[in-house]
Amino acid sequence: MADKKRLSVVLIARNEADLLPECLESVTWADEIILLDSGSEDATLDVARQFGAKVFTNVQWPGFGKQRQLAQSYATGDYILMIDADERVSPELRQSVENVMNNPQENTVYSLGRSNLFLGKFMRHSGWYPDRVNRLYPSSFHYNDDLVHESLNTGNSAVVPLQGDLLHLTCRDFFAFQRKQLSYAEAWASQRHQQGRRCRFFSVISHTLGAFIKTWILRAGFLDGKQGLILAGVNAQYTFNKYAALWALSHQLQK
Incomplete structure (x- = not known):
């Protein structure tokens, strides 16, 4: 069996000190955590370091796509799991990710089903579930340059859905x-x-x-x-x- 692949969890953030603890707690099992901050004025950086994250800063905001590209450039893992501070990896999803690290497929990226919170309720319809996003992928893949609603350039790769939800606290306020x-x-x-x-x-x-x-x-x-x-x-x-x-x-x- 092939050697287990190393996983880098990558985040971009700004003023997310309140949300980060639960987010990072859900991915402490990864080989490394990379956080690229865009100029936080709260305790975001301190919280990230408490969880062992490698912290970097870029205050010249280039848009979401390029900021994610820069954040990924600091990662050293074979695979990238791109998440946001308002997301949490469920235990079932963690198991699915670890299975991929143990037995990855060639030229394949993996989609995660997001369960989105809206005004106190995790939505099951309305186009908000399972709200699949391509977030687990080999480090050779990268995000596009879009300013907003950026996405991963998947090329001609296969996209395989994983079991387990990525919990997304979309609308708390x-x-x-x-x-x-x-x-x-x-x-x-x-x-x-x-x-x-x-x-x-x-x-x-x-x-x-x-x-x-x-x-x-x-x-x-x-x-x-x-x-x-x-x-x-x-x-x-x-x-x-x-x-x-x-x-x-x-x-x-x-x-």
Whole structure:
């Protein structure tokens, strides 16, 4: 049997001292933990060091994709497990990851099913479960350059789903969640505008209505009860902000 592969857990963070302890506690079994901080003003760095993490800093924010690339460059493991401070590796998922380290497959990345918390409830519908993300992969793979909603460049590799949930504390504070959504919408619109993308006014309305219908009806958000209805509204609002911002950037008055 091949030698067991070394695993590096990699995070990017800023002002996450409250969330980090449970996150890092769930991955202390990894061979190393890498945390790249983007200018925390709380105890994030101290907490990370308490858990044995190797801490680095980059305050010149390049966007999520490039920040993850930089964080990964400090890792020495054969495999990367990329997580965020508001995520926790469940015991079942840990077992799945360790099985991969003992018997990895050639040219393969692994998807993790996220269980997302929204206003006190782990959602089971609404397009939020299992919310698979490609987060476990050989260190030869890297993230793309996207400013927001970055993803792993998987090329022609196989993608294998793992058993066990990655617990994601998506929305603990509604106002903080909304502020984050607004910042994501701004980054999304700015990137599309720089790429030469334009947006008609009708598209703002159609995409907004489409987001609500997709979440509430097509993705069975109604089965998630009150949280499902609120999430459908939030998704519609987020979509409106994205396309309205892109429309506005395309129609700014020239001074």
